[in-house]
Amino acid sequence: EDQVTQSPEALRLQEGESSSLNCSYTVSGLRGLFWYRQDPGKGPEFLFTLYSAGEEKEKERLKATLTKKESFLHITAPKPEDSATYLCAVQGGANSKLTFGKGITLSVRP
Amino acid sequence: GAGVSQSPSNKVTEKGKDVELRCDPISGHTALYWYRQSLGQGLEFLIYFQGNSAPDKSGLPSDRFSAERTGGSVSTLTIQRTQQEDSAVYLCASSLVGGPPWGDTQYFGPGTRLTVL
Numbered sequence: 001e002d003q004v005t006q007s008p009e010a011l012r013l014q015e016g017e018s019s020s021l022n023c024s025y026t027v028s029g030l031r032g033l034f035w036y037r038q039d040p041g042k043g044p045e046f047l048f049t050l051y052s053a054g055e056e057k058e059k060e061r062l063k064a065t066l067t068k069k070e071s072f073l074h075i076t077a078p079k080p081e082d083s084a085t086y087l088c089a090v091q092g093g094a095n096s097k098l099t100f101g102k103g104i105t106l107s108v109r110p
Numbered sequence: 111g112a113g114v115s116q117s118p119s120n121k122v123t124e125k126g127k128d129v130e131l132r133c134d135p136i137s138g139h140t141a142l143y144w145y146r147q148s149l150g151q152g153l154e155f156l157i158y159f160q161g162n163s164a165p166d167k168s169g170l171p172s173d174r175f176s177a178e179r180t181g182g183s184v185s186t187l188t189i190q191r192t193q194q195e196d197s198a199v200y201l202c203a204s205s206l207v208g209g210p211p212w213g214d215t216q217y218f219g220p221g222t223r224l225t226v227l
Contacts (some may be wrong), residue, residue, distance in 0.1 A: 004152075032213015043114075043201055043218035044153075051213060087153070091213040096141065097155035097169065098216060 002027045002092050006101035013078055013108050021073040021104045023088030033071050034098065035064050036087040044087055047073075078108045112137065114219035116202050122225045123192055131187045131222045135204030142185050143205075143216060144177060148198040156200075159185065192226045199223050 005024045013019055025033065032051055036044035048057045050066040057064050061082065063074040073086055085105045089098040115134040123129050135142050144156040155169040159179040170176070179185040189196055203216040
């Protein structure tokens, strides 16, 4: 059974203080690892898809990386508007469903 | 372009009543998914439709839950005889392909918040 564990559960940063969010996973035949951002009362907003170990993708202050066991979402010089819950999910084997972690709630103080 | 839309945005019902939740996927997306997000829990998969294939119902928690997709587009999730534990946010997602070998990105709607009194 696919499993995703995200850590820490919550993270509080000062504006400009860079950090990383961790996503550890076990999956049979990884087809894709996905990062989403979710704001309160809204649906998840797609950020990145990573397909194979060694792959990296960037968007503004965010950079996602992937190894065979985990993925990191690096946030460089965060701003208060980066405050949200960040979700990691995997898709593997013949399954088309996504298996999600419980998310990391990021709070960035001005 | 238009994203995934869901209606209603909020639904309050009494225990024992039936409810229907609607999802309009992104135009051209052949795969449609339903997930449930409860307080303190991650998103959990409910059901998946791909084209004209039989749906994958492996995530439905009980036989009170059912879903259909008409004309390969709009989907309705029905919960019969609702219970308090059904209270959650129900999210719909769609994607272009929905099958191996590559992972394909799922785009989510805003969700329907269901409260069962």
